[in-house]
Every structure is written in structure tokens, then in C-alpha cells.
Amino acid sequence: MKTSTLQDVARVAKVSTATVSRTLSNPDVVSESTRRRVSEAVKVTGYRINRAARNLRTRRAHSVLVLLPDLANPFFSTILEGISRILSQQGYSMLIASTKQVHDSGERLIDYLDDARADGMIILDGWLDDEVLQMLKDAPQAERVLFACEWVDGANFPSVRCENRQGTRIAVNHLYDLGHRKIAHVTGPETNVISNARKDEFIAEITSLKLALEPEWIIPGDFSLSAGCQAAQAWIALNDRPTAVFCASDQLAMGFIAELSRHDIKVPNDVSVMGFDDIDLAEQFIPPLTTIKQDRLMIGETAAKMLMARIVTPNEENLEHAAVLPVSLVIRDSTSPPT
Amino acid sequence: MKTSTLQDVARVAKVSTATVSRTLSNPDVVSESTRRRVSEAVKVTGYRINRAARNLRTRRAHSVLVLLPDLANPFFSTILEGISRILSQQGYSMLIASTKQVHDSGERLIDYLDDARADGMIILDGWLDDEVLQMLKDAPQAERVLFACEWVDGANFPSVRCENRQGTRIAVNHLYDLGHRKIAHVTGPETNVISNARKDEFIAEITSLKLALEPEWIIPGDFSLSAGCQAAQAWIALNDRPTAVFCASDQLAMGFIAELSRHDIKVPNDVSVMGFDDIDLAEQFIPPLTTIKQDRLMIGETAAKMLMARIVTPNEENLEHAAVLPVSLVIRDSTSPPT
DNA sequence: CCCCACTTTGCAATCGATTACATCATCTTA
DNA sequence: TAAGATGATGTAATCGATTGCAAAGTGGGG
Incomplete structure (x- = not known):
């Protein structure tokens, strides 16, 4: 069964191919009766437009x-x-x-x-x-x-x-409102615009809240689960551990928490952890993740x-x-x- | 800047479009010197094939x-x-x-x-x-x-x-070899060929190992995280709880474990749980998931x-x-x- | 009854690449 | 040297839909 073309439809409907084409793409310009004849013919022939042909002609x-x-x-x-x-x-x-x-x-x-x-x-x-x-x-x-x-x-x-920056402010303030005064940040990849926006705003907001911020509380990461694990190790190694951690992505946060749990450190009891993104899994994670939701x-x-x-x-x-x-x-x- | 066509290349290389086309799609049939002239012309004109045209002509x-x-x-x-x-x-x-x-x-x-x-x-x-x-x-x-x-x-x-069936046998035998004698199964969606293959084989293998199998040890699910949570509730409600659970997907297993942890039931101490698929997250999950890996x-x-x-x-x-x-x-x- | 405006339709060129067939040059071989 | 084989290239038709332009049809107004 060959697929039928505009020609076939035109033949059946007893009109020109131009008319068929117009009927299909711009029905208003043809008369009521032709429109009916053509749609009938389309049905009879089982016509399907050939997209390659249209693409060629329309340059789209x-x-x-x-x-x-x-x-x-x-x-x-x-x-x-x-x-x-x-x-x-x-x-x-x-x-x-x-x-x-x-x-x-x-x-x-x-x-x-x-x-x-x-x-x-x-x-x-x-x-x-x-x-x-x-x-x-x-x-x-x-x-x-x-x-x-x-x-x-x-x-x-x-x-x-x-709103990367606003999301960051919301996150920091959520932790602040809970009573946290020492907050760490696990960043995304160093060269990434998103992670830089979040990091810059994090620093700005911490500063404007007049909170302390040690350099080693900015822990470099790269949005991935495994970077989250490493970040957790870095956090564990700190003498003066922040009581809350804002991670630049949910995956980071999950990795972070996973690693903590291997060291028997409990979230949120021992430390609060936040993510960013609200990926599907965030809700099902253990514990369910507090995060900034992007639609x-x-x-x-x-x-x-x-x-x-x-x-x-x-x-x-x-x-x-x-x-x-x-x-x-x-x-x-x-x-x-x-x- | 208009994009250039085969014609343009042909003009520059001083050959016909047919030759250019052949040079590009079947270089062996043209002479060494033409081939050079044409590739030179392609470079000069910055020619890119127009796929719509080719698709139309080749009917691909x-x-x-x-x-x-x-x-x-x-x-x-x-x-x-x-x-x-x-x-x-x-x-x-x-x-x-x-x-x-x-x-x-x-x-x-x-x-x-x-x-x-x-x-x-x-x-x-x-x-x-x-x-x-x-x-x-x-x-x-x-x-x-x-x-x-x-x-x-x-x-x-x-x-x-x-190998859905073989994977299922491997899973059941893994649990059996660990010493489990009461094994439950959380299935995928009822009408799905995969979940049926896994379920049927599960029953067959349990039977051939001469293990007990209560009807309520086959817990219906649908591959999703949330179905896993519900399945966990069903398992918790059992009087005689199986000591191991084989879930038809990793997502089910994760949901299952998540729900258990909300009830303070520990995996694998209180119950062993397996998944199927080995999705990326399985390794990072807490606890890391024993599963059947599909490549x-x-x-x-x-x-x-x-x-x-x-x-x-x-x-x-x-x-x-x-x-x-x-x-x-x-x-x-x-x-x-x-x- | 004619002219103009407007609607509807058809004709035919066009998009750009592929390829069957024809042509021409060159080389083999008897 | 002629006939045939081989290789390289060109000519032109083709894929199927779209659209500018022209023509035909319709209706209203004078």
C-alpha cells in the first residue's frame, strides 16, 4: 500500500493540488463545498502529509x-x-x-x-x-x-x-528563622553560572544577616550525589561544625545526608540540611528533604x-x-x- | 548570509551537482582530483546538506x-x-x-x-x-x-x-542462600508483561525451592516509589512477616525501605529488601540497594x-x-x- | 447590460538533493 | 586497430507540498 499524496487527494476530490493544500493549511479561503469534498477525499485516500516535502518547501x-x-x-x-x-x-x-x-x-x-x-x-x-x-x-x-x-x-x-538568588535568600532565612547561626554552603561546579549565583547570594545574605562565615564553610561540590558525600566528609572534619548546611542541589543534599548516615550522624537532629530544585525524589528521601522548589x-x-x-x-x-x-x-x- | 546549496558547490568546483552529490555520499566513484576540488569547494562555500531535501528525495x-x-x-x-x-x-x-x-x-x-x-x-x-x-x-x-x-x-x-526470569531466580536464590525461608514479592503493575514475568518466575522458583508461600506474601504494586510505601504498610500489617522481600523494581524497593524507616524498622537488620534494575540511585540509597542489574x-x-x-x-x-x-x-x- | 470588486480555483515554478541513464574518454585485448 | 570494457561525469527527471500570479466565477450597483 503506497501512501497517498496531495495529487491523489486532488484527483479524488476533483480539484487541484493547490486547493487541497489550501484546504488543509488555511481552510478559510476555500468554499464550504470544496472543503467538504476535500476532507472526504482525504478520508477516502487515507492521506498523510509528507513532512519532508513540506519542510523542504517551507524551509522549516x-x-x-x-x-x-x-x-x-x-x-x-x-x-x-x-x-x-x-x-x-x-x-x-x-x-x-x-x-x-x-x-x-x-x-x-x-x-x-x-x-x-x-x-x-x-x-x-x-x-x-x-x-x-x-x-x-x-x-x-x-x-x-x-x-x-x-x-x-x-x-x-x-x-x-x-529566581536563583531569591531562592538562596529564602533558604538562608529559613535556616536563620529556625535559629541557626552557623550555616555552611555546598556549592555547585566552580565555573557554573547557576552555582555562582547561588554562592554569591549565599555569601551576601549571610553577611547581611551579620552571621559568621568561615572560608571552610563554603564547601566546593558539583551538583552530584558523590560530591555531596565528599562534602559531608569535609563537614565532618571541621572543628567548629556549622549546625545547618545549604546545598546547591538536591542531589548534593542527598549525597551529604547519605554520607552522614554512614557516620551515624542524624539529620535533622545533629545537623539541618537543605537542597535546591525539589526533584521528584526529594519527597521520598529519608528524611524527606526541605528544599527550594523550581517549577x-x-x-x-x-x-x-x-x-x-x-x-x-x-x-x-x-x-x-x-x-x-x-x-x-x-x-x-x-x-x-x-x- | 544565505546557506549554500549543492549548486553553489558545483559552480565553485566546476562540476555538476550530480558529481558533488556523489563525492559526498559515495566518494569512491569519483576521481581523486575531483574529490579534492569538491571538498575544497565545500570548505569555501561552507556547504551544509539540506536534510529536508535529502529526506524528500531518499524517502527517509x-x-x-x-x-x-x-x-x-x-x-x-x-x-x-x-x-x-x-x-x-x-x-x-x-x-x-x-x-x-x-x-x-x-x-x-x-x-x-x-x-x-x-x-x-x-x-x-x-x-x-x-x-x-x-x-x-x-x-x-x-x-x-x-x-x-x-x-x-x-x-x-x-x-x-x-533476562527477567533468570534475574528473578538469581534474586530469590540470593535471599535463599543468605538463609531466608520466608520471602515476599512486591509486584509491578498487574497488566504489565514484565511484572508478570517476574511474578510468575518468583512463584515458580519459590515452589521449586519448596519454600512456603502465603498468598498475602505477593503484594501488588506498580513499579513506583509510592507503591513501595504502600507495600511496606501491607508487609507491616502481616502477622507472620517474611524475613526478605524481593521487589520488582528499585523504585519499589526504595519506597518500601523509606516507609519502613518511618516505622523504625531497619534494613537489612529487621528485613532484607532487594530491587530490580540497578538504577543510578540504587548505589547511593541508604542502605545501598542489593539488586539485579540490567545493562x-x-x-x-x-x-x-x-x-x-x-x-x-x-x-x-x-x-x-x-x-x-x-x-x-x-x-x-x-x-x-x-x- | 456592463463594469468592478471580490471570492474561489488552477497553473506552474519552486524548494535542494539524488540517481537512472546517457555520454565521453581511456584502456584492454585479440 | 577495432571492439568492448571500464571509469568518470553530465543531463534531467524526480520526490511531494506550497504559493505567486492569473483566470474564472459570482454578485452588486449604476
Whole structure:
């Protein structure tokens, strides 16, 4: 069974292919009766549009590339869900690739845009090479590249992110309000914009609360579980241990707590620990994690909407260029007043 | 800056477009000197192939759809990584959609194949409607549909899965060897082929070991964390509690253990708990989870390879039709001899 | 009854790469 | 040296949908 084409439909409906095409993409311009005849013919022939043909003619790929640092990171899944929702609503498909893979296969990121594979790109990875970034920045397609969660200082890419700084203040104040006066921070990766925003704001807020802050209370990490474990060891080794720890990610917090429990240190009794992100697991963790919630579904949806707007009406001046989404405090059992 | 086409390259290299095309896709048939001239011209013009045009002409989408039940499930990420690796090696792109979304948007799954959006499909969801399945089965494109992890009893789709039954036997025997004689099982969803395979084999193995098995030792679940919590409550409510529990997934096991810990029941001291899958988190969990490891990277790679073989040489008789991959026991701290 | 405006439809070019077939040059071999 | 084989390249049709432009049809107003 060959799949049928516009021609077949046209033949059956006894109209031209132009009319069929118009009926399908812009029904208002054809007469009521033709519209009926055509839809009948479409049904009879079982016609499906050939996207390759349309893509060629319209110079649109009707798909968007989402670039992840790592497919295996649960942080991103809900964001993807949000992106995918908006895209499929608009008849677009979602292509997925990971930074590492693109790099290993020798492809250049910009190729996806250049070779008509994707109309735009949502980047969830702030760790791109400078070289790659430069290439993106210079390219005329740069306006169809959008960063979500991550962003690039200095470069003028549109972006969606959450209130990292406000979230940090909320976290610090939650611990402060519980009565903690010695608070440590486990950071994300050193070169990452998100972790720097959180770290800077942490220091600022601690300072503005006039709390003590020893240099070794800023413990370097990298968002991962295992970094959390190492951070816990660093904390344990301190002479003067802070009574609360604000971790830059939930994964860090989980690793931190896991390591503590191996040393028979109890959370929150012996130390309060907070995360950031509110990943799915945070609620089920033992103890359930107090954290700063990012609405990842909304991040995804917002990113997709912003990008689609740029794809549909390029060169538009008054497009939203950056969205900063609110965060909220989720209090669970990993924090309590110091004892 | 307009992107350049084959024509532009041909003009610069002073050959026909046919020659350029051949140089690019089949370099052996052109002469050494032309090859050099053409690659020079490609460099000069910055030529990038237009995939829409190629896709139209070759009647290939050069992409594969991966269908997930749920983007937010961490179980799938490594499988995706594996699939993506193979696809990008072969110049294919990976499209992602979730069952729910396809359903909600009113699309039919088969449309992806029909409208030249994707050349094939890897389905990681066993929960498809009968209606959808029937449609897939009848379609001539069915041979380009492959199930991974999941499969459909009765339908003759190619598939990749792990040794579910053997994994189950290994698990039961591990517990048996530790000295457990009363073993419970928390199942996956009732209608799921995987959970049924594991459940059936569990019963068979318990029987062949001549162990006792009360009906209420088979606790229904659905692979999720929260089902694990409920299962723990069911276990707690038992008069005669089994000393070991084999859960059909790691998530179940984690939920189970989390709930126990809320009741101050210690794993493995008070009860041994095993999972199945070896998801990334299993190692970091408290206690680190004893489980049956599925090599998810290999599942993904195998699935992609099998599908690609079918796409590249359709109607080939001697294609591998089902791959069953080995599993292994990973012993960590959630199991111990009964006390 | 004619003219103009407006709606509806058709014609045909177009998007850019691939490939069957034809052509031409060069080389082998009897 | 002629015939045939081999290799390299060009010509042009093709994939299937979209769309600018022209033409045909319809209706209203003068």
C-alpha cells in the first residue's frame, strides 16, 4: 500500500493540488463545498502529509533540538515534559541530543540549525566550550537558540531560569528563622553560572544577616550525589561544625545526608540540611528533604513558548528576552531548630 | 548570509551537482582530483546538506522516534543514552515523545511513520491501548517498530529485553542462600508483561525451592516509589512477616525501605529488601540497594542497532528478531542473613 | 447590460538533493 | 586497430507540498 499524496487527494476530490493544500493549511479561503469534498477525499485516500516535502518547501524543519549535558540526569525530565507539551501542541517534534555526544561525534552544534534538521535549540547545559559558544553567538541563527536553567554571562542569548538568588535568600532565612547561626554552603561546579549565583547570594545574605562565615564553610561540590558525600566528609572534619548546611542541589543534599548516615550522624537532629530544585525524589528521601522548589514543568513550557515565538516571527523586536520564574520554599523533615 | 546549496558547490568546483552529490555520499566513484576540488569547494562555500531535501528525495526521515510512558522516569535515561549513541553514529536523529502526550494531542502513533517524520520507532512502553496496538500490528510499517524492555505477548514485534526470569531466580536464590525461608514479592503493575514475568518466575522458583508461600506474601504494586510505601504498610500489617522481600523494581524497593524507616524498622537488620534494575540511585540509597542489574546502555544500543538494521535493509529475512540480554546480581547492603 | 470588486480555483515554478541513464574518454585485448 | 570494457561525469527527471500570479466565477450597483 503506497501512501497517498496531495495529487491523489486532488484527483479524488476533483480539484487541484493547490486547493487541497489550501484546504488543509488555511481552510478559510476555500468554499464550504470544496472543503467538504476535500476532507472526504482525504478520508477516502487515507492521506498523510509528507513532512519532508513540506519542510523542504517551507524551509522549516518543524522540530526543535533540546541539548542536555547528560541524558541520565533526573533533573531534566520534567523540563523535557514541559517542552514537549508545547511543541507537540504546535505540531513540532522534539529532537534530543547530549552535549557529550554531539562533541564526540564531531558534529558542530550549529549544524543542526544549518542543515535544516531543527528550527531552534533549547540548551540545558551551561558547560559549553567557549569555542562552541563563540560559534553560536556569531551565527545568524543565534536568535533561535535559547538557554533554559543555565545561561551564559555576557552573551545575549534569550533565556529562562528561576529566581536563583531569591531562592538562596529564602533558604538562608529559613535556616536563620529556625535559629541557626552557623550555616555552611555546598556549592555547585566552580565555573557554573547557576552555582555562582547561588554562592554569591549565599555569601551576601549571610553577611547581611551579620552571621559568621568561615572560608571552610563554603564547601566546593558539583551538583552530584558523590560530591555531596565528599562534602559531608569535609563537614565532618571541621572543628567548629556549622549546625545547618545549604546545598546547591538536591542531589548534593542527598549525597551529604547519605554520607552522614554512614557516620551515624542524624539529620535533622545533629545537623539541618537543605537542597535546591525539589526533584521528584526529594519527597521520598529519608528524611524527606526541605528544599527550594523550581517549577520545572513551567520552565520547560516557558522555554518552548519563547522559542516558538522566535521561530514563528523571527526578527520581531518586542519578544520577551528573558524569563525569570519564581521559586518557593518546601519545608519537609531535613531541617529543624538546632539542638 | 544565505546557506549554500549543492549548486553553489558545483559552480565553485566546476562540476555538476550530480558529481558533488556523489563525492559526498559515495566518494569512491569519483576521481581523486575531483574529490579534492569538491571538498575544497565545500570548505569555501561552507556547504551544509539540506536534510529536508535529502529526506524528500531518499524517502527517509533519517530519524527514529522513541516512545516513553513518562519522560520523568529515571529508569529510561540510560537506555536513551544508548539509543542516541548508535543513532547519531549513523547520522540519525532521535525524536522523543511520551505515550500520554501522543494520546492527548490526538495523534496516532502510526502517523509518525506515515508522514515521513520517523523511519522507525522504539517503544519503551508496554501499556499501549489495544486499539493502538492493533493499528500498529496491521500496518505495513510494523516491521520498523521495536519494543525495548517491554514487549507484547502475542504480537510479533521485534524486541529487546533482559533476562527477567533468570534475574528473578538469581534474586530469590540470593535471599535463599543468605538463609531466608520466608520471602515476599512486591509486584509491578498487574497488566504489565514484565511484572508478570517476574511474578510468575518468583512463584515458580519459590515452589521449586519448596519454600512456603502465603498468598498475602505477593503484594501488588506498580513499579513506583509510592507503591513501595504502600507495600511496606501491607508487609507491616502481616502477622507472620517474611524475613526478605524481593521487589520488582528499585523504585519499589526504595519506597518500601523509606516507609519502613518511618516505622523504625531497619534494613537489612529487621528485613532484607532487594530491587530490580540497578538504577543510578540504587548505589547511593541508604542502605545501598542489593539488586539485579540490567545493562540499560546495552539495551538501548542493541535496540537501536536492531532497528537500524531493519531500516537500512527492510524485508530482510535473517534479521535478529529478539534479543534477550543478561542480568547480574549486585550485592550491596540491603540484604543480609536473617537474624 | 456592463463594469468592478471580490471570492474561489488552477497553473506552474519552486524548494535542494539524488540517481537512472546517457555520454565521453581511456584502456584492454585479440 | 577495432571492439568492448571500464571509469568518470553530465543531463534531467524526480520526490511531494506550497504559493505567486492569473483566470474564472459570482454578485452588486449604476
